[in-house]
Amino acid sequence: MKTTWSIGDSIDLEYFAALDQDTPYQTLRERDRQVVEEVSGAAKEQALAAWLQARRREAGRATPGEIFTSALGVVRLFLALFGLIFGFAAGWGFFIYLGQAPVNVLYFFVVFLLPQWFFLLLAVVALLPGHGFGLYPPLQLAGTLLRYCYTAAWKKLFNCLGAEKRLRLTAFASQGRLFAGRLGKVFFWLAVSLTQIFACAINIGVLASALLKIAVTDLAFGWQSTMAFSAEKLFAAVRFLALPWSWLWPEGVGHPSLVQIVGSHIVLKEGIVRLQSEDLVSWWPFLLLCLVAYGLLPRLVLWLFCRWQGRRALAQSLSRMPEADELWQRMRSPLVTTAGLPDTGGEIAITMPATPRKERPESAPARPALLLVPAELQPDLPKDAITDWLARQGLSLTALRPIPAEYGAQLALPAAVAEEMKTLAPAAALCLLAESWLPPIASFMELLRQLRQAIGSEGQIILLLIGKGKNGESTPAPAPPSSALVPPDDPVMVTVWRQKLAALADPALRLLPFAAEDS
Amino acid sequence: MPVLEIAVIGHPNEGKSSVLSTLAEDDSVRVSPFPGETTKCRAFPVLIDGREILRFIDTPGFQHPERLLYELKKLAGKEANPAEALRQRFVSDTSLRDDLELLAPVARGAAILYVADGSRPLRQVDRDEMEALRLTERPRMAVINCKDDDQRYLEDWRSEFRRNFNANRMFNAHRVTYAERIALLDALQAIDQEWQPVIAEVVAAVKKDWQARLDTSVEIILAMLEEILAFRLNESRSRLRDEAAFMARLRKKYCASVAEKEKRAQERLRDLFRHRRFYYRLAGHSILDQDLFSETTWSLLGLSRQQLVILGALGGAAVAVGLDALAGGASLGLFASLGGVVGAAGAWLGGEQLVKGVKIIGIPLGEESLQIGPNSNINLLFVLMNRMFLYFQETINWAHGRRDYPEAVATAGQAGFTQRWPAGQIKTCRAWFEALIHDESETVSRLRPEMREIIAASLMEISR
Incomplete structure (x- = not known):
């Protein structure tokens, strides 16, 4: 299937998912379902692309993805133009013959081909699976040193910061890692392909200038060397290099013959008067074909390879984005409403409401959810309120388990949860209830990590955040837990929880604070 | 150990x-x-x-x-x-x-x-x-x-x-x-029982230290009052320069100097009570812009009606005018007279009534030189004292663990600390004030211990 998905789309998907973070689930469902109806029968990528188009229209201004795509176009154009000008200027300066010193073909190799081969080799080594650079001990050592310096600097910086900045920085770094995990490869291949565009443009520039010079000026080529370097050896090398095209353009056309090579040997002491013009011009087709075959073509091949790899990485990145899965799930779940129609005084209304989607759906295909609750909250937990809340998130509360208070018992929890999750449907979610006013301490974060390890990287974990409620009119009011769910009281603590979770760099972990409209 | x-x-x-x-x-x-x-x-x-x-x-x-x-x-x-x-x-x-x-x-x-x-x-x-x-x-x-x-x-x-x-x-x-x-x-x-002697020693030392800080605070406030109330500013003026602009500039300079002296004293108090981040900022002399003879202003100044009558009976012409004005319900805007100005400044002071009623302190030093201050209005003494008491109260009671620092606080609406002072204290203030503005150093020195006691008693009451 041809994919139309682009990096800009991935960026925008992340952007819109971040914007949707605090939007009630029901609103999202209604909105997303409407989009999929417009592109019914479309595959995932196309449906997501249509959804993005709809969101972009709604946004009414350039989105980060669109800005990125435009900027990328400009960068590509700039690199191509700059490469062309650079190559053309280099070629124009190199191919100069004033009747005294013919252009030295060996210089041509040193200036135009050897550096390219060197950089090409570096690129190939870098692209080798398992990081080719790691094969070389000096580079490995440099890498270790760099890592050490980076870690030390990071630690020093970290200790100087206050809690808020530390928290924000950790969350930011983790999100960066997560982003790199999802789109890192895509960007890597994009960067390599951009360098290939630049290299191709340079080669085209050199070719253009050389052709122009050959067409409008009188150029002569020769070779010279201080070393005892026989013409036969040079001929053998030339014949070897010309192998790719010798079937089409044989000796004398595609590359100089031995006689022509001998005839273009420059010995400064003897001058160039004795050399034949035919021999001196016999080199140019060979040189240009070398540039095409060993400069331009490998870059073109590498560019195509990078594009192919980039597209593959992009397709994989989409499957690594839980936001995309969640969105796709929302788009595919039909909205089912069973709300009673307004009382029409005995008559049964048979007409559908004009805007059926605006009706509040009471049931929809829901994913099963296992809820973990701190043991001390379980006895007085308002189960109905929780069930309703989860239902509005497209989840059906299947089982409720306590998080044991004792450390020893807590150790066994992840394995038991993993076992139970296996018995539920594959799309089951694991929910944890937490109180927003208690700061997320390390032991809780470790529990989350252990649960993730136990249930695998795919299963969604949702952290349900509730508050303690304001001081009532009658003071002192009954002690908690209360009989109803209450939204988090302090927005600072919600931010703390959000950033702490972000620091886990877990793409399938979601924070769901109880909202006033949920009650 | x-x-x-x-x-x-x-x-x-x-x-x-x-x-x-x-x-x-x-x-x-x-x-x-x-x-x-x-x-x-x-x-x-x-x-x-x-x-x-x-x-x-x-x-x-x-x-x-x-x-x-x-x-x-x-x-x-x-x-x-x-x-x-x-x-x-x-x-x-x-x-x-x-x-x-x-x-x-x-x-x-x-x-x-x-x-x-x-x-x-x-x-x-x-x-x-x-x-x-x-x-x-x-x-x-x-x-x-x-x-x-x-x-x-x-x-x-x-x-x-x-x-x-x-x-x-x-x-x-x-x-x-x-x-x-x-x-x-x-x-x-x-x-822990074993720790009692050590903790008791700490508590005793902290209490002593606190008393020492209170004594120093009294000295800071007294010194500031003496400095501001006796403050004079001399300026030379060219004949060619616009008189109104010169007066305005002079007045501005005088006010800025008074504000600066007050701020310095506040900073000393702040350092004394070990605040490095917290700075309780009173709004400029907000009260000074108001009609000083309205009843609200008296209360803001920390003076009751009775106290004001005492001050008036003691001979302050300014207060007498104030009482007259109050009776007539007129607003004279007397505080524009902050730092009386000599020369042809009558109009600048805000009207004929004011010039007639107020004895303006200030001596012409020559055709080209003018002097502003000291202020003849005793209200300034009470404004400054109450502002310092308010600053002291907020500073000593501002917990060092707090980080929600306030914006500038206007004095308007704050109850005056001097409102319950007895007649004897008001009289002492009046006498000390008169001695200060008339440069009677002997009387100033004689009354200083009494003033110190009055201020110390107020600070003690505030810190309780």
Whole structure:
């Protein structure tokens, strides 16, 4: 299937998912379902692309993805133009013959081909699976040193910061890692392909200038060397290099013959008067074909390879984005409403409401959810309120388990949860209830990590955040837990929880604070 | 004898650092609404004459209370120092870094001051922390630091504290006054009988230090009043220059100098009470822009109607005019006369009535030279005194653990501190003021001890 998905789309998907973070689930469902109806029968990528188009229209201004795509176009154009000008200027300066010193073909190799081969080799080594650079001990050592310096600097910086900045920085770094995990490869291949565009443009520039010079000026080529370097050896090398095209353009056309090579040997002491013009011009087709075959073509091949790899990485990145899965799930779940129609005084209304989607759906295909609750909250937990809340998130509360208070018992929890999750449907979610006013301490974060390890990287974990409620009119009011769910009281603590979770760099972990409209 | 240590311990974000910041009068402590601000123990030594006799230790919050309790239970009864044994056992476990760090002073033998936010529900993690601390077998006391005014959970906390601590006490690190700070220090004596003499010495030293600070505050206020009330400003003027503009500039300069002197005195008070971050900013002389003869203004000045009559009877022409004006319901805008100006300044002062009624202080020094000040209006004395009393009150009662610094505060609406002063004190003020503006240094010196006593009594009352 041809994919139309682009990096800009991935960026925008992340952007819109971040914007949707605090939007009630029901609103999202209604909105997303409407989009999929417009592109019914479309595959995932196309449906997501249509959804993005709809969101972009709604946004009414350039989105980060669109800005990125435009900027990328400009960068590509700039690199191509700059490469062309650079190559053309280099070629124009190199191919100069004033009747005294013919252009030295060996210089041509040193200036135009050897550096390219060197950089090409570096690129190939870098692209080798398992990081080719790691094969070389000096580079490995440099890498270790760099890592050490980076870690030390990071630690020093970290200790100087206050809690808020530390928290924000950790969350930011983790999100960066997560982003790199999802789109890192895509960007890597994009960067390599951009360098290939630049290299191709340079080669085209050199070719253009050389052709122009050959067409409008009188150029002569020769070779010279201080070393005892026989013409036969040079001929053998030339014949070897010309192998790719010798079937089409044989000796004398595609590359100089031995006689022509001998005839273009420059010995400064003897001058160039004795050399034949035919021999001196016999080199140019060979040189240009070398540039095409060993400069331009490998870059073109590498560019195509990078594009192919980039597209593959992009397709994989989409499957690594839980936001995309969640969105796709929302788009595919039909909205089912069973709300009673307004009382029409005995008559049964048979007409559908004009805007059926605006009706509040009471049931929809829901994913099963296992809820973990701190043991001390379980006895007085308002189960109905929780069930309703989860239902509005497209989840059906299947089982409720306590998080044991004792450390020893807590150790066994992840394995038991993993076992139970296996018995539920594959799309089951694991929910944890937490109180927003208690700061997320390390032991809780470790529990989350252990649960993730136990249930695998795919299963969604949702952290349900509730508050303690304001001081009532009658003071002192009954002690908690209360009989109803209450939204988090302090927005600072919600931010703390959000950033702490972000620091886990877990793409399938979601924070769901109880909202006033949920009650 | 080793220095006694008290480690301030608790769950993250319960206000440990705020409590310590307030207790130690050190506002350099990092305090924020984000948990995890403290990552290393920090010592706050209590020095008496350069000798360290007590040390408070700020610690990071618990990160693994359940696990600590679990491990301490295993060690309890087997080890003489369970906290140290636990530290030794898990020294290489980086995940327990914060917990081991907070146990370090406890392992060294520090007493425990457990801080909890009583405005939130008590949870199992809190019980685990308290139980773990009990297992360390160190003397301990609990402090309830309510972060908001939710009282619903206080009784739960108190009853849990009674089970685990030798004593407990309320201490709002953000609202606590000096007196409550002393009370907490006093209460620390209950932490351990052996510690009583040391804590008592600290409390006595803190009380003495406080008295010394009050005495210094009196001197600062008196010095400022003397400086401002006797202040004169001389300026030369070219004949060619616009007279009105010159007068305006002169007046502005005078006002700026008065404000600067007042600010300097406030800063001295602020340093005296060890505030480095907090700066209580009174709005400019807001009261000075108002009609000084309205009843509201009297009350803002801290003078009752009766006091004003006393001042008027004592011979202040300005006040007499004020009373006349009040009777007629007219607004004269007398305070435009701040710093009477000589020469052809009648119109500038705001009208004929004013010029007729007010005896303007100020002597022409020649055709080209003008003098502004000293101010002949006794109201300035009361404005300045009340502003300084207000500043003093806010500064001494601003807890060092607070970080919600206020914007500039206008004096309007504040009740005057001088309002209840008896007639005798008002008369002394009047006499001292007259002597100051007329440069009668002998009378000023003679009345100074009385003025000192009047101000000291007010400061004492405010600080109670």
